[in-house]
Amino acid sequence: MHVLIINGSPRIKKFSNTDKILGKFTKGLCENGTTFEQYEVSDKEQWDKMREAYYNNDNVLIALPLYVECIPGLLLEFLETLKPKNDGTKIAFILQSGFAEGIQLRCGEAYLEILARKLGCEYMGTLVKGDNFSIRFFEGEQQDRITEPYTEMGREYSKQGNFRSEDCKKFTGPEVFPAYVRFIVGLMQKTVAKKMFAKVAQNWGCTKAIDYKPYS
Amino acid sequence: MILIVNTTSDNAITGELKRCIDEKTLEAEIVECASLKISHCIGCNYCWLKTPGECSIKDDYEIILKKIIHADQLWVISDTALGFIDHKGKNIFDRILPIATMYLKFKGDQMRHVPRYDQRTDIGIIYSGEVERDYMDRWTERAALNFESRSLGVFSKEQIKEAVSCMC
Numbered sequence: 432m433h434v435l436i437i438n439g440s441p442r443i444k445k446f447s448n449t450d451k452i453l454g455k456f457t458k459g460l461c462e463n464g465t466t467f468e469q470y471e472v473s474d475k476e477q478w479d480k481m482r483e484a485y486y487n488n489d490n491v492l493i494a495l496p497l498y499v500e501c502i503p504g505l506l507l508e509f510l511e512t513l514k515p516k517n518d519g520t521k522i523a524f525i526l527q528s529g530f531a532e533g534i535q536l537r538c539g540e541a542y543l544e545i546l547a548r549k550l551g552c553e554y555m556g557t558l559v560k561g562d563n564f565s566i567r568f569f570e571g572e573q574q575d576r577i578t579e580p581y582t583e584m585g586r587e588y589s590k591q592g593n594f595r596s597e598d599c600k601k602f603t604g605p606e607v608f609p610a611y612v613r614f615i616v617g618l619m620q621k622t623v624a625k626k627m628f629a630k631v632a633q634n635w636g637c638t639k640a641i642d643y644k645p646y647s
Numbered sequence: 648m649i650l651i652v653n654t655t656s657d658n659a660i661t662g663e664l665k666r667c668i669d670e671k672t673l674e675a676e677i678v679e680c681a682s683l684k685i686s687h688c689i690g691c692n693y694c695w696l697k698t699p700g701e702c703s704i705k706d707d708y709e710i711i712l713k714k715i716i717h718a719d720q721l722w723v724i725s726d727t728a729l730g731f732i733d734h735k736g737k738n739i740f741d742r743i744l745p746i747a748t749m750y751l752k753f754k755g756d757q758m759r760h761v762p763r764y765d766q767r768t769d770i771g772i773i774y775s776g777e778v779e780r781d782y783m784d785r786w787t788e789r790a791a792l793n794f795e796s797r798s799l800g801v802f803s804k805e806q807i808k809e810a811v812s813c814m815c
């Protein structure tokens with residue numbers, strides 16, 4: 432199988448969490464001889480080639496970050512230029528997000544099924560998982576700890592050609608966190624997480640408080 | 648204040664809205680995007696971690712952002728594509744991130760960002776074209792959750808009277 436992979440993130444490849452996820456996913460994908468080509472929506476110079484590849488491939492995988500409960504505006508702009516295929520092309524999605532609970536991604540997931548129909552492609556399912564916001568802030572082993580699980584999902588996809596298996600469904604993790612986890616995570620957000628954000632901000636040359644109000 | 652952002656080039660919709668608004672003597676501001684330059688969000692995270700509250704893209708979206716933080720209602724008028732609002736409509740929502748902070752908390756059983764301002768802005772959609780209606784309703788509800796506000800509903804441009812009845 433040969434797969435056209437589109438990274439639907441508007442963030443440049445170097446900093447894109449989706450790209451790091453795809454790095455691991457494609458490692459698993461290629462083990463059994465599956466091949467792929469990858470394009471980035473963030474680079475408008477690639478749009479013509481990407482469109483051509485879309486018409487020439489019958490296995491399409493779009494990996495994307497959740498943007499305000501649906502797909503990013505820039506990805507939508509690209510997709511608006513495509514004509515429906517209606518030729519048996521199969522399309523699957525990797526939907527990833529910042530918030531960690533599965534429930535946060537369901538509205539976006541529901542749209543991807545509609546999108547497959549609008550594009551005239553057969554919907555092969557969506558691999559759904561959140562808790563990926565911090566990938567860009569890590570390197571090496573710390574980053575691998577977040578992204579490595581996607582390798583197994585790459586193997587799964589190359590075997591099944593879809594994301595419908597129980598393992599793919601389980602990959603999402605909990606729909607919501609139990610109350611005691613919410614309590615602990617809530618406390619952490621008020622303490623350690625605030626310090627961590629302040630540190631990142633400082634490294635980025637931020638001179639204002641994180642909750643600064645420029646326009647009030 | 649009611650903020651109406653027209654991302655279509657059809658000002659017949661805003662024309663009719665203006666008449667209805669005047670009739671009801673509502674306080675409203677209308678922004679026509681046809682002559683404005685509004686980019687997509689590039690996901691740089693600067694509005695949360697480098698220049699809190701400020702977008703790194705210096706374009707006309709700033710006009711809208713400065714109004715949103717004083718608006719009780721935000722109505723986005725949008726063309727449609729692929730069963731949804733089109734990218735111009737969606738960009739208005741993607742670029743809204745500076746009104747949230749990086750800080751996180753649980754609201755009910757789900758995590759949310761801590762809002763930057765006290766103002767809460769309910770959102771409504773007026774669309775021109777074909778959409779998946781049930782999905783649009785669901786999406787608008789979800790989007791509003793992120794701003795700790797409510798959905799005012801989704802209306803086609805033929806239902807402007809109904810939309811106006813939700814404006815106050």
Ligand SMILES: Cc1cc2nc3c(=O)[nH]c(=O)nc-3n(C[C@H](O)[C@H](O)[C@H](O)COP(=O)(O)O)c2cc1C
Nearest residue numbers: 440442447448449496497498499500528529530690
């Ligand atoms: C404009 C914008 C909107 C976002 N909306 C959501 C959202 O609704 N829910 C969520 O869980 N994460 C949301 N995120 C977080 C991203 O999905 C997350 O950080 C993702 O890992 C980014 O991947 P990328 O680096 O490949 O773009 C949003 C991020 C941006 C920039």
